[in-house]
Amino acid sequence: MIRKNTQSVLKIGEHQKISAVIITYNEMGYIEHCIASVGFADEIIVVDSYSSDGTYEYLSAHPKIKVIQHPFQDFTKQKTFALKQASNDWVLFLDADEVVPAGLRKEIIAVTNRPSPHVAYWFYRKFMFKNAHLRFSGWQTDKNYRLFRKSKVAFCQERRVHERLEVEGTSGVLNKRLLHYSYKKYEDYKEKMLRYGQLKALQCHENGKQVLPLKLMAAPIWKFLYNYTIRLGMLDGRKGIIICYLNALSDLERYREFRQLNRKSTELHDTAVLSPVRE
Structure with missing residues (x-):
């Protein structure tokens, strides 16, 4: 069930706090860049599925990350659990192989701090083949919900993979693209x-x-x-x-x-x- 809530009115000098939420399993080589790109978030929550490649140790040693180990059943259940760990209403939910570039970071901060009718935002993604942009092959129109208000969304429990977000309210689309480093080898x-x-x-x-x-x-x-x-x-x-x-x-x-x-x-x-x- 989606909880109803109203966005708080900001006082002068205040900003909307953002929780960056990520799920991981054996993500060394990816997660470092993802974490570095969300350093602007007020908290970073990572739910790890008992990685064996050093991911958990890296996350545990990071001073700004709250890492929780939780057994993996499927993507929907894992992301539902991870979402519940966020302290703030605005959530930036990323995959471990995604990176927020500077332009997108500025746009995220801007839309969360202005009066807006939207409660969720689509991100278009730029698929990276190693370090080169893959321009076509079905990925040119790829987009996902990545920024939303926790109180206005829920993951559809009928899916195990390619999870669907149910949104109570209107959605917007951000202009800058998220970098998706899905193909390493x-x-x-x-x-x-x-x-x-x-x-x-x-x-x-x-x-x-x-x-x-x-x-x-x-x-x-x-x-x-x-x-x-x-x-x-x-x-x-x-x-x-x-x-x-x-x-x-x-x-x-x-x-x-x-x-x-x-x-x-x-x-x-x-x-x-x-x-x-x-x-």
Whole structure:
């Protein structure tokens, strides 16, 4: 349930306080830049899923960070838990591989400190392939809610991945783009896409969706062709081929996992039907 609240009126010299909230798991190489870019926030909350690469130790040693370890179930549950830890109503919720550039930082401070009808703001993201801007391949219109008032939002609990924010009120769009350093190296991004596919499959299975096998098998092919041709991945050169392939691989993994979950569910059902009932 979304709690109702009214934004406090600022006195001269005061500013709206902002909580930066981030979830992490094995994010060394990413998290340092993310943390440095949100140093303007009044508090930084990080919820870590028991990282094993030094992320937790790095965060624990940082003087401005409050780090909490919490077991990961899915992205929606983890982000819901993390949001509850924020002390301030205005929340800047980032992924560990995102960086707030100077222009966007100024815009965030400006919109949170002026009377505004908006309670949430979309951020367009600039996808970075290593340190180069990936201009197409389906990422050119990518946007997410990243700044919002905690009292006016809630994460939709029906999703396990690519979570959806439910907003009570109007939304705006910021002009400057968030930097998204999602692709550091091939194996890391591949692992991420496979994990997304598995979570999507589990979400579909739990929701009782029935998808034709032909559609599931065709989905990865269509996704690659759509992003590479219609969404102009071909203009990104070799980088475009890699990203379009790995994003399509997520759909292929979704099909494989969904098929396995359905098979296991059928086997359990058959076993239950055949097993004798004891008095």
